[in-house]
Amino acid sequence: MYFNEEHNALRDMVRKFVDKEINPKVDEWEEDTVPLHELFKKMGDLGLLGITYDQKYGGQGLDYWFDLVFLEELGHIKADGVPMAIGVHTHMATPAIHEYGSEYLKETYLKPSIAGDIVSAIGVTEPEAGSDVAGLKTKAVKDGDSYIINGSKLFITNGCQADFVTLLARTDDKPGFHSFGLFVVPTNLPGFVISKKLDKLGMRSSDTAELFFDDLRVPAENLIGEPGEGFIIQMKQFQHERFYALPGTYIKARDTINMTIDYIRQRMVFGKPLIKNQVLRHRLVDWITEIECLKHLTHHIVRMKIEGLDATREISMGKLIAGQLSFKVSNGCLQMFGGMGYMNESLISRYFRDSRLLSIGGGADEIMKEVIARFEGI
Amino acid sequence: MNIIVCLKQVPDTESQIKIGPDGKSIVTDDIKWVMNPYDEFGVEEALRLKEKHGGEVTVVGLGPKRVTESIRTALAMGADKGILVSDEALDGSDSLANAKAIAAAVKDLDYDLIFTGQRGVDDDLGLVGATIAELLGIPQFSIIVKVEVAEDGKSVKVERPIEGEALIIESNLPALITAQKGLNEPRYASLPGIMKAKKKPLEEKTLADLGLDSAEFGEGARKLKILELTPPPERAAGKIVEGETPQEKAAELAKLLHDEAKVL
Ligand SMILES: Cc1cc2nc3c(=O)[nH]c(=O)nc-3n(C[C@H](O)[C@H](O)[C@H](O)COP(=O)(O)OP(=O)(O)OC[C@H]3O[C@@H](n4cnc5c(N)ncnc54)[C@H](O)[C@@H]3O)c2cc1C
Ligand SMILES: Cc1cc2nc3c(=O)[nH]c(=O)nc-3n(C[C@H](O)[C@H](O)[C@H](O)COP(=O)(O)OP(=O)(O)OC[C@H]3O[C@@H](n4cnc5c(N)ncnc54)[C@H](O)[C@@H]3O)c2cc1C
8 A cells, every 4th residue: 555566676676685684693793783884885895874865975766665664674683673774774863965965965974884895983972961861961162163072972872883973062151952963973083082981781782882972073064054053963963863763663563573473472481372372362462463553653754744744752762652652562472472571592582672772762762752742732 | 698587486385285175286375485496597697698699588488477576586587578378268277288378488489598497396297398499499408507509699509417417419599498597696686677667668468369279278187187285204303323332323323314304
């Protein structure tokens, strides 16, 4: 109903790519991080890193259904850290450059990002500012035709491998939302320091870094959009980031359920297959029903995006459900695996660990609720 | 140089194959159809030769309308044109009849090389390539893992593995080659390729268009009759070799291989 022959061909291609180029390697990457330059080059060559972006910069100029198909298929990757690393590059660190960046920024950073020649990261969170983005302390002070940046960023995905960070910094002490700049900060500039690679509960194939900026001098032309407007631009960029999470979530949740059904079909407990317990079957279909709801909310969001409507309310709702659902399903399925589910050798334990992030990262559940409450006037 | 690649659509090798109620065919309802993997090698090799020597790659498929999707995949990979031979009268044809239809579809084209897969992963017969070559009166090289076309584009050198050795054969063109795993690593259809594929020419031909008599095709004309399909025997449970030390385990394994498996 929603997909034409080209959408299906893209789906087949990404599925094959995931099966051949990614899934056979994820166990290894869970140990020592996905090598992004190698992976992104392959994806760039296939036209996967700029599906909705302007053809002028090497993008495909296609609609959001193609983007949705791409993100759905990434949901089949057997370690969420990998699609997260890809999503940071395609949906978190580059949309603002595409929408608000100068010709210079697009030519210099967007084009090679789409080609898969360089890797990007998004730097918003700080040790003392996560949910409260406006509370961030990293400063960018104008000095002639450059800005001098001082501060630090925490939990930065792709931070150890990135060639540039799309960085939100304070350009002014004035309170309010018009005192920020969103910068493209190349990581080869003096004053850029990766303090460490962080050790995490889940998403272990993805690298997460703490970054320091010590008198880092970046040309003023690396500012995205109008001076002072970085916060507003980042809030818009967050909509792409949060949308990214939805398709992969319902696909992964369904894969998790399918894997669990296979297990409980053959697992004999009290003399019969576990699946014969009605309570378990009912639990599974509750989740399958919720998955279907999230999928259709996501499809609705795609239609809104194509119509050019503001989907912030719906995306926030989707992100809220997605975070809750992915954890609920992976946790509940782990329960059905019993002691086996608790063992690291079973995939379900990885899915459980990975799923915990979504209710925190990219705006915690409570922040989504704040956004929705504002829309609802309550 | 102009190259033709014959393409068969087959069930994805991950499909669960179920035998139909007639006991002679498979249930096709839930099957995902894909390009025969050996044909992918043919498409890839044709594209590489085209990149080196110029010319055009034409993909020829035979079967119901859904085969169009697989032809489009080949076009998305970079082939130039597609031909689909499709006719209700073809339903149930055997390899000989299919080869006749394909040979008729390509005989008047201008070609230097034809690729087919060394076999279809569905019926595993490996007959179509050789039959087409016979009908066209051109040399055929089967199960090929390496292809080198001379600079002047007039001859080809191919390599066929035989029991750990390589048989190297040279031939004039035109010729037909059946592709084997190892020939190359097929590329993915890129997204720009997918978008371009729709605009590439894809012709559809019936048996009448090819000047063929439909009585020679279909179930009734089969020389090869399927009497019955049976699933392979269920795999027996595995056995864990017991023993305290590696020596004991090895001795036990040797004994099992000799007494039970009877392979030693
Ligand atoms: C693996 C990982 C990868 C990440 N990648 C990136 C990245 O690439 N770039 C980047 O910039 N950031 C990244 N982050 C940071 C992430 O976006 C933040 O962790 C998130 O925004 C929450 O901020 P915080 O950790 O400072 O939590 P805090 O702001 O300290 O909040 C803690 C908790 O308090 C609750 N809370 C917060 N505000 C309210 C409220 N108003 N009402 C009620 N409860 C509330 C929430 O439950 C929240 O989880 C990543 C984080 C992780 C764990
Ligand atoms: C870290 C760890 C330490 C352990 N230590 C010990 C130990 O020291 N000694 C020891 O003997 N055992 C130990 N165990 C085993 C533990 O007690 C079992 O894992 C537990 O009893 C569940 O059994 P199971 O894993 O076989 O799950 P299963 O019996 O296969 O059950 C799987 C799941 O099915 C569901 N289920 C089962 N029956 C029903 C039903 N009738 N209706 C509905 N749902 C049902 C439950 O959700 C259950 O989690 C340990 C397990 C772990 C993970």
